[in-house]
Amino acid sequence: MKKHTLIRWTVAAFVVLGTAAAYAQASDTETGTPAAASAAPSAKAMRKANRLLSKRVRSVLVKVKGLNSSAIVVIAKGSVVTLGGSVPDSSQIPLAVSAAQGVQGVTEVHESLTIKQPGL
Numbered sequence: 001m002k003k004h005t006l007i008r009w010t011v012a013a014f015v016v017l018g019t020a021a022a023y024a025q026a027s028d029t030e031t032g033t034p035a036a037a038s039a040a041p042s043a044k045a046m047r048k049a050n051r052l053l054s055k056r057v058r059s060v061l062v063k064v065k066g067l068n069s070s071a072i073v074v075i076a077k078g079s080v081v082t083l084g085g086s087v088p089d090s091s092q093i094p095l096a097v098s099a100a101q102g103v104q105g106v107t108e109v110h111e112s113l114t115i116k117q118p119g120l
Contacts, residue, residue: 053103065091082112
């Protein structure tokens, strides 16, 4: 009798464990999309993308003829770029904005530039 009882307990344990495992697997896949695919990019990946976009905009600003971009600060957040800092005269503001808008990945440009003569 002892051997028969031990077999029953073993079979019961396997049935319980098998049911629990099947339930866990079913609930993980009920959404139909893997967890990794639906997750948003990490904060680290977003910061890296923002830095790269800022760098691309800065490199374009430096090449614009007639624009003194040495005091322009570029901040990117997503696809939105903010131009801050200063330029020597007001005619340079549209040059900077236009150049930033032309960079691939930029959808919107916010301009917060001030006019400041160099050396003042």
